[in-house]
Every structure is written in C-alpha cells, then in structure tokens.
Amino acid sequence: MDNTSIQDNTLIQAENLSMIYGSDHKAVDDMSFSSKAGEIVGFAGPNGAGKTTVIKMLTGILRPVTGRALIAGHDIVKEPLAAKQSFAYVADNPDVLLQLTGLEYINFVADIYKIPAEDRAPRVKDLAARFGMSDALETPMREYSHGMRQKLMVIAALTHNPPAWILDEPMTGLDPSAAYELKQMMREHAAKGNCVLFSTHVLEVAEKLCDHIIIMNGGHSLYQGTVEDLSAAHPGQDLEEIFLDMISYKKGE
Amino acid sequence: MNNIRTLFNVYRANFEMPTPKKGLKGSLYTAFGFIAFTCIMLPCCLIVGYITYIMSLALMVENNTMNALLSEVHIISAFSMIFSMLVVFNVLFFSSDREHMVTLPLSHWQLLSAKFWHTYMAESIMEFMVLFSMFVGHFAAAIQSFGAQGVLGPVQILAALIGTLVTPLLPLAYCTILSLILMSVLKKVRNIKVFYHVSTFLLLVFVAIFLLSFRGMGGVNVNNYMDSLAGGTNLFLQICNILFFTVPLLGKAIGSGSILSLFLYLLGNAVIVCIMLFLGYLLYQEGLYTAAALGSRKKKVDADRLKLDLTSVFATYIKKELKVLLRTRAYASNCFYINLLWPIGIIVLFSLSENNENIQHFLDLYREGYSRAALILLLVIIFTSFVASALNSLSSTAFTREGAHVDIIKYIPVPYETQMYAKAAVALIVTYPALILTVIIASFYIGWSLPWTLYYCALALCALLLSIVIGLSMDSAAPFTLWDDEYSALRGNLNSFFNMAVIMVLAVFVCGIAFLTFELTPLGIVPVHLLILVLLIILDIIAVIFGRKIILRNMEELY
Incomplete structure (x- = not known):
C-alpha cells in the first residue's frame, strides 16, 4: 500500500499510464492525474480519445503497459482485491447477466462485496426509490429498457458505498429525473469526503458537476484543472468552444 | 469459497434460455422438449448402451472384461476435449460478462473456478447420460457372462455412479489447462487466431491415433478393432489409458470392486483439478489482461477508393x-x-x-x-x-x-x-x-x-x-x-x-x-x-x- 496517497487524501491516482491495443495501437500515452477526497473529476474527450481505456486501467480490466493505477493507495495490479473493495464501477454497457432479475443482480454484487443484510436492505430500498426502480426489482433484466438497466447497474454498484466511484458514461440512457438523482448522489458522495470520477460526452454535465476536468484526445491529456481556470484562460469562449478548439475540431469538415 | 458458490449460482440462473411458457407456443415447446428427449437423448443412450453391451459381451468371451468399456469412455473423453476446447476458451476469456466481473473484488482463480464448474455442469448433461448408459451396458454384459454375484457389488455400483458424474471432469480440466497455457504463450504475439485451430488439431490427432490402431491389421473395420481390443494392442486405448489416466482406475474399480482404485480415481481427478486451479492462479489474470488488450492494426484508407456501390x-x-x-x-x-x-x-x-x-x-x-x-x-x-x-x-x-x-x-x-x-x-x-x-x-x-x-x-x-x-x-x-x-x-x-x-x-x-x-x-x-x-x-x-x-x-x- 502506498501511504503517501492516503496521507494527502488521494483516492484515485494514475501515474504515467500507457496502453497499447494489439501490437501497435497506442490508445493512451503517459497519462497522469489524481483525484482527492471530496472531488468530482470529469473525463471529457471525443470518441476514441482514450477515456474508457483509462477507466479500464483504473478498474483492473486492462493492465497498463507502463505506469500504475492506485485506488485508495492500493495498486490495482499488485493488490487487486484491496483496490477493488475501494471503488464502485459502472460500465458503459449495462447488458450483463440479463436473465437475472434486478434484485438477483443486486444481491449478487452485494454478496461479492459481503454487505450484511441489515446494511443492504435500507440502502437498496433507498437507491431503488430514488431511481424509481422499486417496482421493477423482481422483473428479469432482459425485460428492462436500456435506461432501466443502466439505473440498475448504478444501484448495484453504489449499494456497497465505497470511497471511490468510477463511472463510465453514467448518464447515457438515463431519464432526466434519474440523471438528476445520480448527479445529486455524486455531489453528496463527494461532500462526504469521497471521490467520484466519471467520463462524459456532455460538456454541460462536466461544467456543472466537476471540481476538476480532464480533457483528452488521441490518448493524451490536453488539460487538467478546474473549469473556472479553463474559462479564465480562454476569455469570451464557452466550454464547448474551448473544447472544440482543444481537440482541433474544424467546423464544416 | 462463498464467492465461487455465489458466482456459480448466478451463472446457472443466467444460463437457461427463456422459452414460451403459455399459449400455443408454450405447448409446442413442451412438445418439442418431449420429442427431443424421446427422439435424441433416449435413443442415443439406448444405442450407446447396446453397443457397450455387445462389445463387452464379445470381449468377455475372450476373457477381456474391461477394454470395451474403457475404449468407449476414452472415445467420449476425446470428443469431450475436442468439442469443449473452444467453449472453455470463450467462456474463460471472451464472455460478455468479463469486463463486469473482473472489476469486482474477486480473485481471478475464484472467477476461473466458478466458470469451470458452471461449464462442467452445463456442458456435461448429455455426457452423464451417455456414460450412465455405457455402465449399464457393461453391467448387463457382465451379468450375462458371469452372473450377478461379484459383478454388482456395492463398490462396483458406487464406482459406476461416481464415474458417471466425475469422468467429464478430466477432459474439461485439460481444456482449461490448455487454454491457460496457450493464452499465456499467445499473449506475446497478441494474436489468438492460432487458438481457434486447436480443436481441429485435437480432432486430427485423435483420429490419427485411432486409425493407427489398425496398422498392420489389413483394414479399418469393427472386427479388427475388436481384435485389437481383445489382444490389448489397440494404440488408441494404450495412449488414452495414459492421457485419461483415471479411466483405467475407474475400470478397475468397476471390474474388480477395488475401493483403492476408486479412491485413486477420485484422487487423480482431484489432483488434475488442483493443477488446473494452480495454473489458473498463476496465469488466468495475465490471460484476462491479454484478452482485454487484443486489437487489430488500424489501416489507413483512401476514402476515394472505398467500395461504396449500390447493391439490391x-x-x-x-x-x-x-x-x-x-x-x-x-x-x-x-x-x-x-x-x-x-x-x-x-x-x-x-x-x-x-x-x-x-x-x-x-x-x-x-x-x-x-x-x-x-x-x-x-x-x-x-x-x-x-x-x-x-x-x-x-x-x-x-x-x-x-x-x-x-x-x-x-x-x-x-x-x-x-x-x-x-x-x-x-x-x-x-x-x-x-x-x-x-x-x-x-x-x-x-x-x-x-x-x-x-x-x-x-x-x-x-x-x-x-x-x-x-x-x-x-x-x-x-x-x-x-x-x-x-x-x-x-x-x-x-x-x-x-x-x-x-x-x-x-x-x-x-x-x-x-x-x-x-x-x-x-x-x-x-x-x-x-x-x-x-x-x-x-x-x-x-x-x-x-x-x-x-x-x-x-x-x-x-x-
């Protein structure tokens, strides 16, 4: 365990992460950032920028070619179980184990995280109510809409309430009320001294929600800092224009 | 161990194909199920049982009590290896749940265990039935040849029942071991296409060994096959006795009622499963990383030369x-x-x-x-x-x-x-x-x-x-x-x-x-x-x- 990370309240730390798919496709190149307790960090970037690849390296799906990822001070490669106990992950694709009912899936995840029944019941009840899923929990997930599956993934992931949340495009498919609830919960979670890291294409969400924003393109970090600092450095431009400038988007092409 | 059971139960619950339960479609599916059972599963079992009975009877006349049963169990085990290879490989490394499961706080060998045991249960049902039929055919021939006394002892019956359930373990464990080893070798070239030919390779190897059993006998036919089994010179039987080394122990337990052989049979299977789990502990995580990082070379394309013709x-x-x-x-x-x-x-x-x-x-x-x-x-x-x-x-x-x-x-x-x-x-x-x-x-x-x-x-x-x-x-x-x-x-x-x-x-x-x-x-x-x-x-x-x-x-x- 890396004690320096814990001492300065860093819950998610990426150090020089690089990833190569196949033999020569470099998806992420020398990516470093950190996320401290109390922060909401947003990943923004165009399709193929490398956001999901970074998240996959943080969550142990991919092993970085170089660098390391620490969650609550635990190296995800060297101490995978301790690291995985410390975060909740919502993948960008909610289509998993669709033959199970919503409740069966939540219980499965809760069993893996060894959440006692007395903690599990009120938390699941609360999360299901907040996301409007109470009446759907005993229905097989194959009968859910995409948005309902996404909500269920969020409920299952958040049932064990770890210090770090890592969410890959969590708003995709959510209805406005569910998106609002999730944003509220992200704020509440960070306010309790935890951290939330999420990727998004929706710049408005990043602008309103994030304490810290990381803009990526071509596997590189183009900007890391607060939204306010970014706006101050580009006077007269809104976030969308700044973002398009940064990724060298040329209108009309 | 609880995590393995939890995962196993989840896989089992997720495996069943939803079928219509009500109305005409529901009735049709029930009828199809009955037809499938009576027209495929039952006849297959009866045919296999009868073949075992006939072969065993013929060899028992020659005072060779077990080679007919052993050769059939080996054939089933060889087929099991050939057909399970790609199934195991896909289940371990390319199932759609992979990216969800590996982020959970489970050790990778627990994930491997749950996947292995679920695949074993899901893929072996027909094999259980066929093996059971073989043992019944063998006992029928043995009773006819030697009488019920000494043939149907408690150890023999217990060995047959245990053998029915445990025999499919060994080929599946071999497939898992091969998958793990090959994935760790192939990670260096980051190309898994080679792997997809392993089943064909195994098929060719087993067929070649089978055909070599007839070498010098004047042709491939049932009579020569039976002669080579009776004389103990059948190459397929000899090689499979080594490869599927627990099967002869089971044969001994069924044939002579030896408790020691039954114990050694169980121990042999347990050792191979333990070796598989140990290899999984060493190699599975690496294999999962390799599977997640596979990708293809991006080609530069000339947009003007793309084929974009209209087709009907x-x-x-x-x-x-x-x-x-x-x-x-x-x-x-x-x-x-x-x-x-x-x-x-x-x-x-x-x-x-x-x-x-x-x-x-x-x-x-x-x-x-x-x-x-x-x-x-x-x-x-x-x-x-x-x-x-x-x-x-x-x-x-x-x-x-x-x-x-x-x-x-x-x-x-x-x-x-x-x-x-x-x-x-x-x-x-x-x-x-x-x-x-x-x-x-x-x-x-x-x-x-x-x-x-x-x-x-x-x-x-x-x-x-x-x-x-x-x-x-x-x-x-x-x-x-x-x-x-x-x-x-x-x-x-x-x-x-x-x-x-x-x-x-x-x-x-x-x-x-x-x-x-x-x-x-x-x-x-x-x-x-x-x-x-x-x-x-x-x-x-x-x-x-x-x-x-x-x-x-x-x-x-x-x-």
Whole structure:
C-alpha cells in the first residue's frame, strides 16, 4: 500500500499510464492525474480519445503497459482485491447477466462485496426509490429498457458505498429525473469526503458537476484543472468552444 | 469459497434460455422438449448402451472384461476435449460478462473456478447420460457372462455412479489447462487466431491415433478393432489409458470392486483439478489482461477508393448474413465448414471400405439391381439430407444469430418477406452445394447414371427445403438473443436442439413411408423413388405455404 496517497487524501491516482491495443495501437500515452477526497473529476474527450481505456486501467480490466493505477493507495495490479473493495464501477454497457432479475443482480454484487443484510436492505430500498426502480426489482433484466438497466447497474454498484466511484458514461440512457438523482448522489458522495470520477460526452454535465476536468484526445491529456481556470484562460469562449478548439475540431469538415 | 458458490449460482440462473411458457407456443415447446428427449437423448443412450453391451459381451468371451468399456469412455473423453476446447476458451476469456466481473473484488482463480464448474455442469448433461448408459451396458454384459454375484457389488455400483458424474471432469480440466497455457504463450504475439485451430488439431490427432490402431491389421473395420481390443494392442486405448489416466482406475474399480482404485480415481481427478486451479492462479489474470488488450492494426484508407456501390436489398442482406457467418469463428466452424463433413465423410467412407467385404458386397448387390440395396441407399440419402440442415443449425439459428440487435429485423425498411427469403437463401446456398458434391462423389464411387444422380440431387433439395422452413419457423417463434458469446447462441439454443429432434422424426417418417411402401405394396423400387420425391414436393409446397405465414407472423410478433 502506498501511504503517501492516503496521507494527502488521494483516492484515485494514475501515474504515467500507457496502453497499447494489439501490437501497435497506442490508445493512451503517459497519462497522469489524481483525484482527492471530496472531488468530482470529469473525463471529457471525443470518441476514441482514450477515456474508457483509462477507466479500464483504473478498474483492473486492462493492465497498463507502463505506469500504475492506485485506488485508495492500493495498486490495482499488485493488490487487486484491496483496490477493488475501494471503488464502485459502472460500465458503459449495462447488458450483463440479463436473465437475472434486478434484485438477483443486486444481491449478487452485494454478496461479492459481503454487505450484511441489515446494511443492504435500507440502502437498496433507498437507491431503488430514488431511481424509481422499486417496482421493477423482481422483473428479469432482459425485460428492462436500456435506461432501466443502466439505473440498475448504478444501484448495484453504489449499494456497497465505497470511497471511490468510477463511472463510465453514467448518464447515457438515463431519464432526466434519474440523471438528476445520480448527479445529486455524486455531489453528496463527494461532500462526504469521497471521490467520484466519471467520463462524459456532455460538456454541460462536466461544467456543472466537476471540481476538476480532464480533457483528452488521441490518448493524451490536453488539460487538467478546474473549469473556472479553463474559462479564465480562454476569455469570451464557452466550454464547448474551448473544447472544440482543444481537440482541433474544424467546423464544416 | 462463498464467492465461487455465489458466482456459480448466478451463472446457472443466467444460463437457461427463456422459452414460451403459455399459449400455443408454450405447448409446442413442451412438445418439442418431449420429442427431443424421446427422439435424441433416449435413443442415443439406448444405442450407446447396446453397443457397450455387445462389445463387452464379445470381449468377455475372450476373457477381456474391461477394454470395451474403457475404449468407449476414452472415445467420449476425446470428443469431450475436442468439442469443449473452444467453449472453455470463450467462456474463460471472451464472455460478455468479463469486463463486469473482473472489476469486482474477486480473485481471478475464484472467477476461473466458478466458470469451470458452471461449464462442467452445463456442458456435461448429455455426457452423464451417455456414460450412465455405457455402465449399464457393461453391467448387463457382465451379468450375462458371469452372473450377478461379484459383478454388482456395492463398490462396483458406487464406482459406476461416481464415474458417471466425475469422468467429464478430466477432459474439461485439460481444456482449461490448455487454454491457460496457450493464452499465456499467445499473449506475446497478441494474436489468438492460432487458438481457434486447436480443436481441429485435437480432432486430427485423435483420429490419427485411432486409425493407427489398425496398422498392420489389413483394414479399418469393427472386427479388427475388436481384435485389437481383445489382444490389448489397440494404440488408441494404450495412449488414452495414459492421457485419461483415471479411466483405467475407474475400470478397475468397476471390474474388480477395488475401493483403492476408486479412491485413486477420485484422487487423480482431484489432483488434475488442483493443477488446473494452480495454473489458473498463476496465469488466468495475465490471460484476462491479454484478452482485454487484443486489437487489430488500424489501416489507413483512401476514402476515394472505398467500395461504396449500390447493391439490391436482397443481395446485400444475403451478403451481410454470409459475412457474419464466415467472420464469426463459432458460426464459421459450426454452421459453415461443418457442411464439408458430408463430402469428406463419403470420400473417407468409400476409401476406407475398399477392402471391406460387407460394404463391397452391398455395392455389388446394388449394381446388380438388387431392390433392397437400392432402398437402403434411398433411406440413407433421405436421412442425410434432412439431418444436414439440422446439423449446421443455419435455419434454426437464423434469428438467434442477430443476438441483442434482433430489433434490426424490425426497424430496417426491408419487408419481412424479403428478410425471410434472404435467411432461407443463405441456408440453402451454404448447405446445398455440399449435398450436391456428396451426391456426385457417391455417384462416382457407386456408378449412378446421370438421371439417378440428378434424382438424388432433387431429393436432397426437397428434404433440405423442408428442413429450412421448419428451422426458420421454430427459431422465429422464440429466438434466443441473450447469449453471452456466439458459442452460447449455438449450444445454449434450445431451438437448434428441438429442431434436430423434429427433423429426425420427419426423416424417420419419410423413410418409414418409403420402407413400408416397398415392403407392403407391389410397387417396385423405381416407383417408390418417384413416390418419395412426389411426397417431398407435396410436403415442401405445404410447408412453404404454411411455414411462410407462420414465419412472417412470428416476425411481426417478435418482441
């Protein structure tokens, strides 16, 4: 365990992460950032920028070619179980184990995280109510809409309430009320001294929600800092224009 | 250990294909289930049990009590390895749940354990039944040869029951070990295509060993096989006794009632499973990383040179179906290349039987115009034509193969009828050439005249068309679209299994009519041939008229 990370309240730390798919496709190149307790960090970037690849390296799906990822001070490669106990992950694709009912899936995840029944019941009840899923929990997930599956993934992931949340495009498919609830919960979670890291294409969400924003393109970090600092450095431009400038988007092409 | 049980239970709950429970479709599925059990599973078990009984009886006369049973268990184990290889590889490294499961706080060997035990339970049910039948056949022969006393002791019975459940473990554990080792070797080249040929390689190895067992015996036939088993010189048996080393221990426990042998049998299996888990502990995590990081080289393309020509809707739909079939490894091997089984099989059959007196005598009778020989050949061709379509699952997975994106059938601006015809055309295009080739090869060996060759081609077409309509009707009723990987679309798909049963019943029905007409009426063999062709054409017309309506209605009602 890396004690320096814990001492300065860093819950998610990426150090020089690089990833190569196949033999020569470099998806992420020398990516470093950190996320401290109390922060909401947003990943923004165009399709193929490398956001999901970074998240996959943080969550142990991919092993970085170089660098390391620490969650609550635990190296995800060297101490995978301790690291995985410390975060909740919502993948960008909610289509998993669709033959199970919503409740069966939540219980499965809760069993893996060894959440006692007395903690599990009120938390699941609360999360299901907040996301409007109470009446759907005993229905097989194959009968859910995409948005309902996404909500269920969020409920299952958040049932064990770890210090770090890592969410890959969590708003995709959510209805406005569910998106609002999730944003509220992200704020509440960070306010309790935890951290939330999420990727998004929706710049408005990043602008309103994030304490810290990381803009990526071509596997590189183009900007890391607060939204306010970014706006101050580009006077007269809104976030969308700044973002398009940064990724060298040329209108009309 | 709790995590393994939790994962296992989740996989088990997620595995079952949802089928209609109510209404006409529900009743039909119940009936299909009954037909599949009575027409596939039960007959297979009875045939295997009977073969074991006959072989054991013959060898027991020679004072060789166990080699018949051992050779059959080895054959089952070899098949289990060949067919499980790609299944295990996909389940371990490429199932769709992988990226969700690896982020949970589970150790990778727990994930491996749960996947292994679930695959063992899910894939071995038919194997359990076949093994049980073998043991029953063996005991029946032993009782007849030596009497019940000393043959049916408690240890023997216990060993047979344990053997039924435990024997499939060893081949599956070998497949897992091979998968882990090969994945760790292949990670350096980051190319897994090599792996997909392992099943074929294993098949060739086992077939080569099997054929080498006949070396110096003058030909590949049952008599020589039995002689080599009786003399203990059968190479296949000798090598498999080493490879599947626990099987001889089981044989000893069943044959002599040795508790020590039964204990060693269990210990041997446990040791291999432990080695597999230890290797999993060392290598599985690396394999998962490799699987997640696989990718292909990005090619630079010149946008001006891209082929963007307009093709007709029907043609483009067929092209899409064929490309998916050929580029998806599971479909390519199980739906496409499997059709080569018939032409290659008939070449092998005729080549190997050049010196077989029985087959040569049968062909001589046929060439001399002996009617019953012509009838037998007709029945074989009818049966093969029906089974060819059911075996490749092209029509019975036509809708299932769309998977989670089955909605595409609904939202693309293509009439359901066009889509249905395109799917039927693909099944026909892929299957029929192989059948024509088989008929032409048979014609070469048997010496059919051109009209007879054309007749059999027409007969095969009629039988195939009927099978395709039935397959499409069944799959469109309740396609299984929630599969985790393409192998699940085939092996977890009850439609394919039920389709096979229904087609076999139909084949037996048509063969029965041919047989009874020949035996019970004064009609000669040529009129029987014509009658069967006319019957199939009438059945085709009825099937196309009603099947078309059923398939279109099912497509309308799809979700």
